[in-house]
Amino acid sequence: MRLTNRVLLAAAMLPLVAAAQVGPRYGDTVLAVASREAGGAKLHIDARGKDGSTISVGPDISNGTSVPLADAMGNAIGTLTVAPGARRSPAVVAAWLARRIYVADNLAESDPFVPGAARAQRAQALVDATLTRFPDLVTLALHVAPPGGENIIAASSFGRIGKAADKDDLHVERDGAVLREVTNGGKRLAVELPLNDRSGHAIGALSTSFAVPVGADPQSVYPRAVLVRDAMARKITSRAALFSRRVTTAWRQLPRLETCLRNDKYEEMMMKKVLLALALGAGVLTASNAGAADNKNWTPPAQKIYAQTLADATMKAHPELLSMTIHGVPPGAAADTYTMFAGSYPDRIGNADDPDDIDVSKKGITIVDPRWHRTKDISPKFVVLMPMRDAKGDNIGLVVYAFKVPVAGNQYERSLYAKALDLRDALAKKIPSYAALFDPAK
Numbered sequence: 001m002r003l004t005n006r007v008l009l010a011a012a013m014l015p016l017v018a019a020a021q022v023g024p025r026y027g028d029t030v031l032a033v034a035s036r037e038a039g040g041a042k043l044h045i046d047a048r049g050k051d052g053s054t055i056s057v058g059p060d061i062s063n064g065t066s067v068p069l070a071d072a073m074g075n076a077i078g079t080l081t082v083a084p085g086a087r088r089s090p091a092v093v094a095a096w097l098a099r100r101i102y103v104a105d106n107l108a109e110s111d112p113f114v115p116g117a118a119r120a121q122r123a124q125a126l127v128d129a130t131l132t133r134f135p136d137l138v139t140l141a142l143h144v145a146p147p148g149g150e151n152i153i154a155a156s157s158f159g160r161i162g163k164a165a166d167k168d169d170l171h172v173e174r175d176g177a178v179l180r181e182v183t184n185g186g187k188r189l190a191v192e193l194p195l196n197d198r199s200g201h202a203i204g205a206l207s208t209s210f211a212v213p214v215g216a217d218p219q220s221v222y223p224r225a226v227l228v229r230d231a232m233a234r235k236i237t238s239r240a241a242l243f244s245r246r247v248t249t250a251w252r253q254l255p256r257l258e259t260c261l262r263n264d265k266y267e268e269m270m271m272k273k274v275l276l277a278l279a280l281g282a283g284v285l286t287a288s289n290a291g292a293a294d295n296k297n298w299t300p301p302a303q304k305i306y307a308q309t310l311a312d313a314t315m316k317a318h319p320e321l322l323s324m325t326i327h328g329v330p331p332g333a334a335a336d337t338y339t340m341f342a343g344s345y346p347d348r349i350g351n352a353d354d355p356d357d358i359d360v361s362k363k364g365i366t367i368v369d370p371r372w373h374r375t376k377d378i379s380p381k382f383v384v385l386m387p388m389r390d391a392k393g394d395n396i397g398l399v400v401y402a403f404k405v406p407v408a409g410n411q412y413e414r415s416l417y418a419k420a421l422d423l424r425d426a427l428a429k430k431i432p433s434y435a436a437l438f439d440p441a442k
Contacts, residue, residue, distance in 0.1 A: 024110075024111050025057065025107060025108055025109060025110060025111055026106055026107060026108075026109045026110070026111040026113075026158075026159035026160075027045060027055065027057035027058075027106075027107030027108065028057060028058075028111065029111045029159070030097065030100050030101070030107075030159070031043050031045060031057050031058050031097075034093055034096060034097055037088065037093070037096060038082065038086040038087060038088045038093050039085070039086055039087035039088070041082055041083045041084075041085055041086035041087070042058065042059055042061055042064070042082075042083035043058050043061075043080065043081070043082055043083070043093065044056070044057070044058035044059060044060060044061045044064070044080070044081040045057040045058055045069060045078060045079070045080055045081075045097075045107065046078045046079050046081075047069065047077045047078030047079075047104040047107055048077060048078055048104060049104050049105050049108065050103065050104070050105055055078075055104060055105070055107050055108050057107055061081045061082075061083050063083070063084065064081040064082050064083045064084065065081065065082050065084075065090045066079045066080065066081045066082075066090075067079065067080055067082070067090040067091055067094050068080075068094065069094050069097065069098065069101075070094070070098045071098060071101045071102060071103055071104060072098055072099055072100075072101060072102050072138045072139060072157070072158075073102075073138060073184060073187065073188065073211070074098075074211075077101070077103075077104040078104065080093060080094045080097065099131050099137075099157060100131075100157050100158065101158065102138070102139050102157070102158040106158050106159050106160075109159055109160065111159055111161065112161040112162040113153070113159060113160040113161055113162045113163045114152070114161075114162030114163060114164070115162075116162075117152060117161050117162020118146040118149065118152075118154070118162070118243060119154075119161060120142070120144065120146065120154035120155045120242045120243045121243075121244070121245050122241060122242050122243070122244050123142050123144065123154050123155035123242040123243070124155040126142075126155070126232055126235055126236070126242075127140055127141075127142065127155045127156060127157055130228060130231065130232055131157055133231060134224065134227070134228055134231075136210050136211050136221075136224065137157070137208065137209070137210060137224075137228065138188055138209040138210060138211055139156070139157055139158055139190075139207065139208065139209045140156060140157045140206075140207070140208055140209075140228070141153050141155070141156035141157070141158070141160075141206070141207040142154050142155045142156065142195060142204060142205075142206060142207075142242070143165050143169045143172075143173070143195070143204050143205040143206070143207065144195065144203060144204035144205075144239060144242060145204065145239070146243050147239075147240050147243060150164065150165070151164070151165035151169060151170060151173065151204060151205075152164055152165060153165075154204075154242060154243070155242075156207075165205070168192065169192070169205045169207075170205075172192050172193060172194055172205040173194060173195075173202060173203075173204050173205045175316065176194055176202065176312060176315060176316055177194075178191070178192070178193045178194075178346065179191070179192040179193075180219070180222060182212075182218040182219075183209070186212060186218055187211065187212055188209050188210065188211060188212060188218075189209060189210050189212055189218045189219070189221045189222065190207070190208070190209040191207075191208050191209065191210075191222060191225035192205055192206065192207045192208070193205070193206055193208075193225055193226070193229055194206070194229075195229065195232070195233075195236075196229065196230075196233040196236070197233060197236040197237065197238055197239065198233055198234060198235075198236055198237055198379055199322075199379050199404060200233070200322045200323070200379065200404065201319075203236070203238075203239040204239070206225075206228070206229050206232070208224075208225045208228055208229075210224050210225070219302075222346070222347075223346075223347040226345070226346055226347035227347065295351050295352055296350045296351060296352070297337055297339050297350065297351075297352040298330055298333060298337060298339040298341065298350045299350055300341065300349050300350055301438075301440075303440045303441070304440070304441040305341070305342065305437065305438050305439065305440065305441060306436060306437055306438070306439045306440070306441055306442075307326050307341060307342035307437035307438065308342040308343075308441065309441045309442075310326075310342070310427060310430060310431075310437075311324050311325070311326060311342045311343050311344060312344075314423065314427065315344050318423065320403055320404055320419075321344075321401060321402065321403060321404070322379070322381050322402040322403060322404045323343065323344045323345060323400075323401075323402040324343055324344050324399070324400065324401055324402070325340050325342070325343030325344065325345065325348070325399070325400045326340070326341060326342040326343055326388065326397065326398070326399055326400075326437070327339065327340050327341065327353050327357050327361060327388075327397055327398040327399070327400070328341065328361060328388070328396065328397030328398060328434065328437075329361075329397075330438060331434075331435055331438055336358075338352065338353035338357060338358045338361055339351065339352055339353060340353065341437075341438070342437070343400075353398070356385065357385065357398055357400075360385050360386065360387060360398045361387070361397050361398045364387045364395050365387075366384070366385065366386040366387070367383075367384070367385040367386075368383075368384055368413060368417055369382070369383040369384070369385070370382055370408060370409055370410045370412070370413065371383060371408045372408055372409070372410075373408075374408065379404070380404075380405045380406065380407050380408040381402045381403060381404060381405060381408070382402070382403045382405050382408075382412050382413075382416050383400065383401070383402045383403075384400070384401050384403075384416065384417060384420035385398060385399075385400045386398070386399060386400075386401075386420060386421075386424055387399075387424075388424065388427070388428070388431075389424065389425070389427075389428040389431070390428060390431040390432065390433055390434060391428055391429055391430075391431055391432055393428070396431070396433075396434040397434065399424055399427065401419075401420045401423055401424075403416050403419070403420075
C-alpha cells in the first residue's frame with residue numbers, strides 16, 4: 001500500500017477508533033510528558049479534528065496563557081493553554097508538542113493504539129532525541145518486533161503504538177527495500193528504510209518524513225533519512241535492547257548534541273532555523289551533510305540502475321557483509337570523474353573517490369585493510385578494495401567489500417581476501433559490460 005494511502009486509511013478510521021476507545025488517548029500521554037517538561041504545570045489543548053469536531057485534552061485552565069498550536073507540518077490546529085508557573089514559555093511548549101502531532105486527530109486516538117501493546121521505552125527515548133537532533137523531521141516511527149512478538153510500531157513521534165506492520169513495512173525489513181514518496185503537495189518527503197543496529201544488522205523498518213524547503217527538489221531531502229537511520233544505529237545494541245525499561249541518559253542523546261537536549265534556547269533557535277529555511281527555500285543542513293554535499297561530483301539518474309540491483313542482491317545474499325560499494329567513471333561524465341555510483345550507502349552515491357579508490361581503478365591493484373586502530377569505526381570491519389571485472393575478465397572499475405568481524409585485526413586476512421575474490425568473480429559473471437551497469441533496473 002502506498003504511504004499516502006496508508007495515512008489516508010488511518011485517518012478515515014479515526015472516528016471508529018475514538019468511538020470505541022475506553023483507555024487513555026494519545027493526547028493525554030503526550031500532554032503528560034509536555035507537562036513534566038514544563039515543570040509540572042497544567043496544560044490544556046483545544047484542537048479541531050479533520051471532521052470539524054473539537055478535541056479537548058487536559059484540565060480546564062481559567063487563568064493561563066494561550067498560544068496557537070500547530071501540527072508537525074506547521075498547520076494551525078488549535079490552541080495550547082499553559083497554567084502560571086511553567087518553567088518553559090508557552091511558545092516553547094507548543095513547539096515541543098507540534099513535533100509530536102502529525103495531525104490533530106492523533107490526539108484522539110487510543111494510546112496504546114492496540115490495547116496491551118508493548119511499549120519500547122528506550123526506543124521512544126531515542127525517537128525524542130532524534131527529533132531534537134534533526135529539526136526538519138516531520139514524523140518518525142520504528143517498526144520493530146518485540147521479543148516473541150510480531151512487527152509493530154514500537155515507538156514514534158505521533159503515537160499509534162502497537163499498530164501492526166503492513167506489507168510495505170515488512171518488505172523494507174525483509175528485503176532491504178527503500179520506499180520514497182512525495183506528499184502534502186510536494187512539501188514533504190516520506191522515506192521508509194531498513195532500521196539497523198550498531199553492527200549493521202537490519203532489525204526492523206524506520207519510517208521518516210521531512211519538510212521540503214520551498215522550491216527544492218523533494219528527492220534532495222532523501223540523504224537526511226539515511227543520516228537519521230545511521231545516527232540512531234549508533235545507539236542500538238540489539239533489537240531486544242529497544243524494549244528494555246531501563247532508560248539511561250545515553251539513550252536520550254545522539255552524537256554531538258548532548259548539551260542541546262532539554263534546552264529552551266536551543267529548541268527556539270532550531271525552530272526559527274527551520275521556519276526561516278522553509279521560507280527562503282534553503283535546506284536545513286548540519287555540518288555533516290553539508291560536507292557530504294560538497295564531496296559530490298556526480299548526480300545519479302532518477303531511476304534505479306542495474307549496478308544498484310547487483311549491490312542490493314549481493315547484500316541480501318551475504319549477511320557477513322557490512323557494506324558493498326561500486327565505483328568508476330559514469331558514461332558521459334568528464335574524464336577522471338571517479339565516483340561511487342552504486343552500493344549499500346545510498347547517501348554516498350555520487351561521492352568523489354579518494355586517491356586509494358582511484359589507484360585501484362587506474363592501476364588494477366588490490367588493497368586489503370584490516371582497519372587497525374580505526375577508533376572512529378562504529379563496529380569492527382575488514383575491508384577489501386579490488387578491481388571490478390566484467391564477464392570477459394576485463395578490469396572495469398572498483399568494488400569495495402567490508403566484512404563484519406568480531407574484532408579488528410589481520411587474523412582474517414587470508415579467509416576474507418579469498419571471500420572477496422569469490423564475491424567479485426561471481427559479480428563479474430553478471431556484468432556483460434561496464435555500460436550495462438548504468439542501464440535502468442528491470
